[in-house]
Amino acid sequence: MSGAPGWGVFSADCAHPRVWLVAGLGTAPEPTDQPTVRDDLMRTWRPGPDGRYTTGGGRHHATWGELRARHDLVEVTEARMAEAIWWGTP
Numbered sequence: 001m002s003g004a005p006g007w008g009v010f011s012a013d014c015a016h017p018r019v020w021l022v023a024g025l026g027t028a029p030e031p032t033d034q035p036t037v038r039d040d041l042m043r044t045w046r047p048g049p050d051g052r053y054t055t056g057g058g059r060h061h062a063t064w065g066e067l068r069a070r071h072d073l074v075e076v077t078e079a080r081m082a083e084a085i086w087w088g089t090p
Contacts, residue, residue, distance in 0.1 A: 017075035023068050030064060039071035 018035065020028045034047035043060070045053040045067060054061050067073060 017077050019075070020068055020073040022070070022072055023065075026068075026072075030068070034064075036076045037067070037073040038076050039067065039073055041071070044076060045073075 018028065018031065020026055020030075020037075034051070036044060036046045037053075038044050043055045045055055045060075045062070048054050048061075052061050052063055053067055062070075
């Protein structure tokens with residue numbers, strides 16, 4: 001976002017994203033909230049009202065446990081989401 005006209009990111013807006021490695025390898029606890037995450041295949045997973053995660057277009061559905069067992073996950077912070085939406089790559 002820095003360098004884009006009309007957009008600016010302050011250091012307070014740039015939270016450090018959490019990371020969850022594939023089950024058995026990572027030690028990060030399961031989140032108590034339902035963060036939007038990106039997997040190691042660059043898919044963005046968003047929580048739905050039913051507690052299951054889905055990708056854009058609804059092609060893929062998974063529980064948190066299924067995601068964690070299959071993929072390395074990185075939290076998509078609000079600042080990164082705004083950037084992705086601005087650049088058209090959510």
